[in-house]
Amino acid sequence: MKLLIVEDDATTGSYIARGLREEGHAVDLVDNGREGLIAATSTAYDVVVLDRMLPEVDGFTILKTLRGAGFTTPVLLLTALSEVEDRIEGLQAGADDYLAKPFAFGELSARVAALARRPQALEAETVLRAGDLEMNLITRKVTRSGVEIDLLPREFALLEHFLRRKGRVQTRTMLLESVWDIGFDPGTNVVETHVSRLRAKVDKPFERALIETVRGSGYRIVA
Known part of the structure; x- marks a missing residue:
């Protein structure tokens, strides 16, 4: 051993x-x-x-x-x-x-x-991907098409949440509870603001948008 x-x-x-x-x-x-x-x-x-x-x-x-x-x-x-x-x-x-x-x-x-x-559980993912976007959970490094993207801690947490639920719509309430640990609606646009900032870094510099708005429901990252 x-x-x-x-x-x-x-x-x-x-x-x-x-x-x-x-x-x-x-x-x-x-x-x-x-x-x-x-x-x-x-x-x-x-x-x-x-x-x-x-x-x-x-x-x-x-x-x-x-x-x-x-x-x-x-x-x-x-x-x-x-x-x-x-x-x-x-x-x-x-x-x-x-x-x-x-x-x-x-x-x-x-x-x-x-x-x-002891039989070991399968190793959990340490790299999350969606298209040409890649997040390394060990090094905390995010890249798209090989270009490194600098994210603030909350932006990283938000993107990780989306990537772990790739293709599934995430409501505002889900995001508040998971990313901000808030079990009630604070009456602010904190979610919208952070999604906008994340898009500016992850989507805007590239040809294809990965983060979608699902009207009346929430957001998702495309699979």
């Missing part, structure tokens, strides 16, 4: 990596959260062993980022916190298993093997 260990304690990290390598696994070891997140999103691993408390980027942030981007790689969370509430929090953040420190290497090895045996 190919494994990633993200552990900032040098002694613990070396201990885990050495033991797993002796069992015949290929192991990458990093000692901070930023490098761990980069490694986890750029290389295919069978299992990630992740410490909760890390410098630069903490384990929970890494977990939430991976799951939010659609990565289904099994993650074993290591932590010195062993209360039930801590375990629940870790699992809710996206961990597949939880091991409290101190631990026996044999148990860690068995848990890693068990995670690797």
Whole structure:
């Protein structure tokens, strides 16, 4: 198996990596959260062993980022916190298993093997497309006909919403709830304004419009 260990304690990290390598696994070891997140999103691993408390980027942030981007790689969370509430929090953040420190290497090895045996769900899409428009959810890069389009965070979220529901009409209420997290009509033209701005960037510079207005219903991006 190919494994990633993200552990900032040098002694613990070396201990885990050495033991797993002796069992015949290929192991990458990093000692901070930023490098761990980069490694986890750029290389295919069978299992990630992740410490909760890390410098630069903490384990929970890494977990939430991976799951939010659609990565289904099994993650074993290591932590010195062993209360039930801590375990629940870790699992809710996206961990597949939880091991409290101190631990026996044999148990860690068995848990890693068990995670690797689990049937994995199909990898979620990380690139969304409509015609010549492409959105990379990992790099947050949007291009059309190879031309990069600079979007503000809300514009990106709005376009992502359309792309995930390609060809389906999205009402004003749907957009308010999904993109703005507003469960009522604020009585403003916030949706219309952002759709107009998005069109100016995604459609106007190109020959064919992708975002359509469906009169009396809402908007959709053509399939």
